[in-house]
Amino acid sequence: MASQEPHYKAIAQRKQAELAAAIPAEWRLPAHLIPDGMLSISDSITVGPKSYKRVGVMDIPRTCGIITPKELEITEKYDVRGLVAEMTEGRLKAEDVVRGFCKRAAVTHQLTRCLTEPLFDRALQRARELDDHFQRTGAPIGPLHGLPVSVKDTFNVKGVDSSIGLSALAFKPAKANAPLVDLLQSLGAVVIAKTNIPQTLGTLDSCNHLFGRTLNPLNRQWTAGGSTGGEGALLAMRGSMVGFGTDIGGSIRIPAMCQGIYGFKPSNGRVPYGGQQSGQIEGKGRIGLQAVAGPLARSVADINAVMAEIVPRAELFGADCIPGSWLSQSVPITLAPRNFTIGVLKTDGLVTPLPPITRILNEVANKLRSTPGVEVVDIPVPSVLPKCQGLAGRLMGVDDGSHMLDLIESMGEELTPWLQGRLRRGKALTVLQLANLQAQRAEIEEEMMKMWTLTSQASVARRVDAIICPVAPHPVPELDRYNAVGYTSAFVLLDYPAASVPVRSFTESDLEIGREMDSPVLGSWDKANRQLWDEKMVDRRVYLGSPLSVQVVTPKQHDYQLFQAMEIIDRAVQGGSLSAKL
Helix, strand or coil: CCCCCCHHHHHHHHHHHHHHHCCCHHHCCCHHHCCCCCCCCCCCCCCCCCCCCCCCCCCHHHHCCCCCHHHHHHHHHCCHHHHHHHHHCCCCCHHHHHHHHHHHHHHHHHHHCCEEEECHHHHHHHHHHHHHHHHHHCCCCCCCCCCEEEEECCECCECCCCCCCCHHHCCCCECCCCHHHHHHHHCCCEEEEEECCCHHHCCCCCEECCCEECECCCCCCEECCCCCHHHHHHHHCCCCCEEEEEECCCCCHHHHHHHCCEEEECCCCCCCCCCECCCCCCCHHHHCCCCEEEEEECCHHHHHHHHHHHCCCHHHHCCCCCCCCCCCCCCCCCCCCCCEEEEECCCCCCCCCCHHHHHHHHHHHHHHHCCCCEEEEECCCCCCHHHHHHHHHHHHCCCCCHHHHHHHHHCCCCCCCCCCCCCCCCCCCCHHHHHHHHHHHHHHHHHHHHHHEEECCCCCEEECCEEEECCCCCCCCECCCCCCCHHHHHHHHCCCCEEEEEEEECCHHHCCCCCCCCCCCCCHHHHHHHCCCCCCCCCHHHHCCCEEEEEEECCCCCHHHHHHHHHHHHHHHCCCCHHHCC
């Protein structure tokens, strides 16, 4: 007698059919435009040298014929403020703008599996309401009038699932919007879609049994990152103007790195976080490690445009938010009355960056040294920094994991390949154990404060305004091979605002064929990281063309200063758009 098929498979089929039905027939790509080998989540990674052929899909929206020339102009020509101005000055209708982005999001999804909930019909209806209001009154609805945005699947949208890739949560629509969704809508923004995430939200490659694996549009052999991987892919292909994700271990900054865009993890309380589905016990973030919400975008200017509107209003929408202000102006060329000081932190002391990561950090530092008004200093590795990754990991897992695993097992779901052997039921911490971890955290926070103050020979304290360091100790890796998260999780533990800024693409000169690392191995994480560079384990040519980024970090609650630092660094290194470099 044949065994009964697990419940999740039928639910996944229903959910996939629902998703497909949300894409109009005239927006569907012909089969010949969809590259072969749309990978399933069960495809394994072969370890060892092999021949690579880059398979990217970035040009297909421009050549497929589905998106009109006018819609291509709408989706490619403007930044956030420029696009909003076209609508608020009457040159473009919100409906035409939203339709163009919905079409592009639909095409992007068919190539990358980035969406979970297309909201195209309601988005177009909202755009028509905005146009009607503008026509009647001559005034826009909010400072982001008509701006197409997208949100990670975790954020609740009334009447829509927040299934987070779990069949047990499918077909259970949210009863109310997340506060961030309400805030965005009050600003006039239009939410056009929700985007894909990994099973458990706890891996750095966005795949699950309900929606499949999100693929990196630059090269489908590279990970799109996680857990905000769907947003990363959608933003990279211009299927949305700005996306909103969450970050507890790097889940905004890592997808931004993987797709060569900008990711901004703010301090706690700057962007409303509540009203989300996490699959975890309620209140866990209050006692362990608290995630934050923030934007992903294609430019520093677009990060600035949305944060300038969100931060001053966040306390009115999110009970978890604090009063804030945002100057909303660009950094002056001359940074009087004193230099803007940027520190260079080359390693976390736990995992040694691979040669191309060290090289890109040095390149950025050298360009900053020649930037007027900027002073660059080296930051010694704080003695407590190597402790941050382990402590952050323990605070993420303060419970026994049963709530999430119960959801997964209730429908007979298997764990995705990366989670198999890594995720199991644990033992919840006692109050005394949790208090001990938080005491360790407090000691680390106090010690890390010294990183922001340097003392000269004259014993005069000097403030460090920002630091640059790696986002990861390796380039964008193949599927399921992302290694150390310490470079990103440490700054959630410390509640430092942090961002990912793209610099350039990986070139032939970065390969260093035949040259291996000879520095001492620091531990198991470091050993695993070196496998991504070991020519017996990987053909380094797989990294060719991948985006190389740096992480920018500022002290707690210095979120506007983080934007300033991003703009200074971006000006110093780009000299043009990244798209010309990838």
